[in-house]
Amino acid sequence: MDFSPPELRTVTMTRYVTPLREGGSLPAIVEADDDFLYVVKFRGAGQGVKALIAELIGGEIARALGLRVPEIVFIEVDTAFGRTEPDEEIQDLLQASGGLNLALHYLSGAITFDSLVTTLDARTASQIVWLDCLITNVDRTPRNTNMLIWHKELWLIDHGASFYFHHSWQNLAEQGKRPFVLIKDHVLLPQATELDTADAAARAILTPERIRAIVDLIPDEWLTGDSPFETVAEHREAYIHFLETRVVHSDIFVKAAQHARETLI
Numbered sequence: 001m002d003f004s005p006p007e008l009r010t011v012t013m014t015r016y017v018t019p020l021r022e023g024g025s026l027p028a029i030v031e032a033d034d035d036f037l038y039v040v041k042f043r044g045a046g047q048g049v050k051a052l053i054a055e056l057i058g059g060e061i062a063r064a065l066g067l068r069v070p071e072i073v074f075i076e077v078d079t080a081f082g083r084t085e086p087d088e089e090i091q092d093l094l095q096a097s098g099g100l101n102l103a104l105h106y107l108s109g110a111i112t113f114d115s116l117v118t119t120l121d122a123r124t125a126s127q128i129v130w131l132d133c134l135i136t137n138v139d140r141t142p143r144n145t146n147m148l149i150w151h152k153e154l155w156l157i158d159h160g161a162s163f164y165f166h167h168s169w170q171n172l173a174e175q176g177k178r179p180f181v182l183i184k185d186h187v188l189l190p191q192a193t194e195l196d197t198a199d200a201a202a203r204a205i206l207t208p209e210r211i212r213a214i215v216d217l218i219p220d221e222w223l224t225g226d227s228p229f230e231t232v233a234e235h236r237e238a239y240i241h242f243l244e245t246r247v248v249h250s251d252i253f254v255k256a257a258q259h260a261r262e263t264l265i
Helices: 049-064 088-095 122-134 181-185 195-205 208-215 232-248 250-264
Strands: 010-019 028-032 037-041 072-077 099-105 147-150 153-156
Touching: 010 037, 010 088, 010 099, 028 072, 037 049, 037 072, 049 072, 049 099, 049 122, 049 208, 049 232, 122 181, 122 195, 122 232, 122 250, 181 250, 195 250, 208 232, 232 250
Parallel strands: 010 072
Antiparallel strands: 010 028, 028 037, 037 099, 072 099, 147 153
């Protein structure tokens, strides 16, 4: 299947607008040199660049599958912003986040998706459940859906808690084949009645070539330091291997999700 490799723009932060005090990562709304507002995920936050890598890969895989995700960009942050910030916690975060960070286009006026208010069609729900099984996303629950309604359309945000295996890198060969047991808590699982169809469509899209193109977006500087790998290339290949293995063995997590749904209903 022919496709155009994804490309991400790079912008520069020009103004810190306001923090979004959600969880412990302190993302923030900022303005960039292209005059747009973005939600920035800072490399100096608790999970470091691993959360940025998960955000990048998860978001671009979702986009490849035809799901709506705000534009993802690289954003340069000058540590000088930290010197003028009165809040000490934010000051420390900005000073620890100098260099290349990750941001999503800010969807002004968007509202949080509420499954009690909005019912998704089975196809879309199944696509999202399949995606979250693939990337092991623990963060799409009724308590925190990480989905927005913007201009009457559904948008996916915040995939930074995905790929939780990369915080330890243990048993990588097995991780790719494991069912995603936490899918039982997924907010859309009751509506996901077309997982087999979603699986067939996604497997056709996520070819090894496309997976590699997405993982190749990760900046080299995010793949150095805290890892068990000797080289950046080995680190990058580990993500590719994990994703390729999960796609090849997707029947494992699909069957687990279907079983969890049957138990749920």
